[in-house]
Amino acid sequence: MCRPHILLLALLILVLPSACSEEIIISSDSDYEDYLAVEALLTDRPDYPQRILLSKTIPYFEDMDRPMVKGASVMVDDVVFTEKEDGVYVAPTGFCCHTDHVYHLKIRLPDGREFTSENSMPEPGFELKDIDYAYLGGQEMDMDSTWTIGLWGTDRDFYSNYLVNYSVNGNLLPLFLSYVTIDHYFSGSVIKGFPFMFMMQSAINRQKFGDCFKFLETGDVITLNIYTIDDTFYRYLIALTMDALYIPLLSPQPANPLCNIEGDHVVGYFAICAHVDASVVVEDPLRDYFKKSLPFF
């Protein structure tokens, strides 16, 4: 976990217990207009479906599902993405991205509006060799239990940004609960057993977000995913994180994150990420140390 996250967490814990919250009805003086929302996250994983999601924005307080945009033409360079579900456009099997190439996204909507973007994949910043888990405790602060995932590998000797998440038995942590970090504080280091990710498992979260929040049991498989992302996408995700956390003492004035897609009335991002992962099988869920840190490993 990077330093700003610690700071945010500490101040959040200190400030919020003294405060109370209640729902309030507000209305903005500004008029709402429809925008096209583009979620185009491509990776270098050939085994993983490369998808681009198109939807429309909705007024903030409307209770409705996101309206998907059907019938669009979506291409990355000359590769055509096919609409498999409403608004979900998928690349042909085996398509994946590589470094040293600029990819061009082109979207054409049924009403004739066009949107374009270009981006390239950053060099992978981390060589992930292995991971391990350790039990940290629980039963406090509305959490059932917390584990940490330790990391073994080498951070390459240039500044990188990472998007990090995990899965339990293939159940992926929702992407919005992933975290983003920079490696300025450990760039170029050989890492052995650094606690890189925390798993805050709870029944409430399991109910809300699925089995990735289950209490760990023997035989469960934990997989850590690290995506190297470029600077602008890192800033985009940090903006989303800061906005979602919203701590008055620290949060900046609300603003829309910068969109890298050209066109009228469009939001979202076209990003390409370099992926690495590693897995570990849970043997003793309550083991409170990294077994792989022991001398005989």
Added chain:
Amino acid sequence: MNNPSNKKYILLGIFFFCSVMALAQGRSITISGHVRDAKSGEPMTQAIIYTEDKKTGVAADVNGFYSLSIPAGKQKIYCAYFGYKTEEAKVEDVSGSLILDFLLQPDPDMLEAATIFSHPNREEIKLPQMGLQRVDASLVRQLPAMMGEADIIRIIQMMPGVQSPSEGSTGFSVRGGGLDQNLILLDGAPIYNCGHFLGFLSMFNGDVIRGADLYKGDFPASYGGRLSSVLDISTKDGNNQKFGGNASIGLISSKLFLEGPIVPGKLSFMLAGRRTYLELFLPLAKGSIPEGTNLYFYDLNGKISWKASEKDHIFLSAFSGQDLLALKIEEFGLGLSTFVFANHTQSLRWNHIYSPKLTSDIIVYNTLYRNNMSFDLESAEFDFYQAIRETGFRAGWTWYPDKNNTMKAGIQTAWFNIEPGVSVPSKETSYIHEVHIPEYRAILPALYIQNEQKLGPLSLRYGLRFAWFTRLGPTEQRYYDPETHELIIARNMGRGYIIKRYGGLEPRFSASLSITDDLSAKVSYNRSYQYLQQARVSITGSPIDAWFAASPNLKPQRTDMFSLGLDALVAKQAVRLSLEGFYKYNKNTMDFIDNPGLVIDDVNAEGLLRTGTSRAYGVEAMIKYDFSRWNGWLSYTWSNCMYHIPEINDGVPYQSPLNHEHAVNFVLTYDFSKQLSASTEWVFYSGAPTTYPIGRYQFMDRWVRIYSTRNTDRMPDYHRLDLSLTWRTKRRVADKPWSAEWNLSIYNAYARHNAWSIGFHYDALTQRAQAEKTYLFTILPSISCNIKF
């Protein structure tokens, strides 16, 4: 004529012409001296010294010193101060000059409990000074206190044109200005962060404060370096007649104040300490607050006052305060981690009287504000440190050439050493690398000259200030492309290398025309530069907000302010009515780009700033009443402040987040008897500008908000009623008198849930988007006991 340097010479010419004209006066004598409280020996700022015919009079300065020129001949001189017996002195037919000190005795006919407001007087409304608000120490103790802590900043926030950025904040915005645009001086030493508890309480202990002057833009030429206001706080000198003190116990803290003579009449001391004990109650909150949490602050004030001779007075003053927050969250692998915010100031001041017509005030000071954060995160242990230090001296001379002129001149210098951030691993096993945001130095010398002149019914004050700022090495200076704001180069500069210079003339002018004895019209113009500025990421401000000095990438901010007003006394001078309008135009106003992230440890934070202009204008009205039993004020402010920064908000002007369009403050104290008094205050602010979401979309499985343009919406209106009841008892213990003062305060008496912030959430279970306001306090009663001995 269009040459700017020509304009400077013309201004200088006008200044010296007026000054020379001022000296052409007839034969007179000069009486000078000090006015002090007979019981404590404390100087009595603003005591009025006047002649029998009431045609000539002056007010004592902050040191209680006055100089009055009168026609030669026999005269009776009076010295008056509200709540004290008026003293009379006969002046025989002397020539030249005369030293005449006054010791004022409290008036037993006045209710002991009477709150000593700055009692309106005719001399004050005739002064050309505009936008000045005075706060006396007794008022700090009398008004309702939040959590039992009497706080001068809360009173400052009740003044017209002064607004609190948010509930419970000790920051304040003056006439639309930023929170960093206020020069706060404690016994002459600047304060960079005056908050305790993340800004919910101020660092100023109510027991030690003698008084404070708030200048809202029309600064005397001796002040500079900030655009919006100067808050000059002075502490007590310490009783030079007898030992005494206070001990008080409050809801969250206890205080001890001691004062007394070391050599009676010559050397006195004042010592005060305050310490919270909130950590004692933290175990009660087990479950909601992580185990190991600690939270406290302390502050210490000390002062020694030495009357070295009749002509020399030396003051040594020091302050030390610290907040500590400690956390331990094992679930996150976080061992005991600490946050320390500390302020330290020292000042040494020498007042010298060369002659009844010439005095000097020389001060040397040092101030340090620092944050230390220590994180004990397994394998990532590190310490983070930020600091700003200012060391300086100011020498000012005041010359009273005749009864119509008071000239001031001075030289000042300040040295700055700013450490924006250093991060170092605290254990050998830590993977955290050392990160050092380059520290830098700067120097800011200044010269000023000013004259206050009376021309019949017209009172003038005109002055010039010139400051030149130099940013110096050693440092690594980063240069950003002015168009793209991308880093071009980072250069290492050696010690003493001049990286960038800025400077400018700051003309100051104000005039007051006495239409009648009780009615004055006033006008003023003021230009100021600010070379050291704080860029706030958050709206409310936090203790870790970074200060930026002017640099090759950032020009200093500049303001030009015009004010126009009327000042009147009615109801036998018991009520003062004032009406002021102002217009401010600021250049190089800065703001962060959208979504700058957490800039605390960003070496390129300066590249995230953009500059433009801003305008603020408004009207302030105040009715201040001061009768024997009840007093207080009612004020109303209407104001607007717009930023225009071409690279923010698509170049469309937007509201300052600190500007509440309408503000009403009502303060009333009532003394039932010598033993019992009550006070109330009511505050109303229209909502501060903010930005609400208008739409949403999904990205990476999360709902992302779409916002309207910056600050087009407004928070809900804010209003609050506070009440206070004070009961005093007197006893004699071992033949020594002591008194106890019980204060019961109720903050937010009608328990309004004022929005501190508004957050927006999407509930995954109910699949609803909703707005949620966070409020800090409902009704908040507190009790404190103050024992005076």
